[in-house]
Amino acid sequence: MTDASINTQTIQPEAGFGDYVALLKPRVMSLVVFTALVGLLAAPVGVHPMIGFASILFIAVGAGASGALNMWWDADIDAVMKRTAKRPVPAGKVEPGEALAVGVALSGFAVVMLALASNMVAAGLLAFTIFFYAVIYTMWLKRWTPQNIVIGGAAGAFPPMIGWAVATGGIGLESVLMFLLIFMWTPPHFWALALFMNADYEKAGVPMLTVTHGRRVTRNHILAYTLLLAPLAIGTGFTSIGGPVYLAVAVVLNALFLIGAVRIWRRDEATSQDDKYKVEKSFFGLSLLYLFLHFGAILAEAALRPYGLGGWG
């Protein structure tokens, strides 16, 4: 064998550090960090900053671990969809087995460390969230029912409850309301996306509501969930985590969200195609702002409380 023959051999591409980070879905992690932090800071009991910081970090690692498990299981459909084809596993940068190993190892690590840093309730909720996202949603519901994102949305709704549990060691009405806010927000958010990204889901054979029941039914569902979400979001303003700031933000945002949902409901497919889903896309953009500002307002109430300004006095 000569030097030349060695150099002609194909070297398997090795993953860089960034590819392993991408496996943890950093954008989803950032949302988890934000909502868990709001849950932690809105709680009536304070925690030491170091314990709070470490707990949020372990919650984020747990969320990342469930993302890695999701990428391991869904590599086949991720490869088909344009939006997900560049993820590390379908792109061939990370082996599926590695994604599984990273997911399982980090899940155990995150749960044990959160138990040590804070308490067993928070750690138990994190373990349940990882199980719910990886097994109930990814492995079971996603490819089986068009209600996949309704029930799967629960996984994304747990972080503020975990943050609350880190501070209080339990579950309260307010933490359940924060859970419900994300839980009820998820369907209109994702179905608006599905209305203008339908081709991707159809190609991958994922039973999104738009694929199984058509766009008319999806539009009806978006309106129904938005109607249920509005009283819940505004009602939260009258609990201990709410206050005048939150209430003002919630009333304005829910009015805008309702107007958007009604506009989507009144449109037919031909109109949407004519303007390239302009209304659906702006509703999707608004939905991102909706969640961010609701939790931002809860955070503002918590930040104002030490100065006697937050909450209802």
Place this chain on the structure above:
Amino acid sequence: MSLRAEHELHRRRAGRNIGLALVLLGFIAIVFGLTVVKVTSGNPMQAFDHVSRPEIIPGAAPAQGD
């Protein structure tokens, strides 16, 4: 044709090793910080250590000579 000492693969592997080193150092710092906070937060730290210690049983009478 000569073998190159440095390959793109080496650079990527070095990046991965440095990344992992930083993660491990960060983890050490966090565990250290948590330990300091837990130890100094005032919770009772004494426990049974193979020997009965009546003084740490809640409600137990103080030992003679105390």
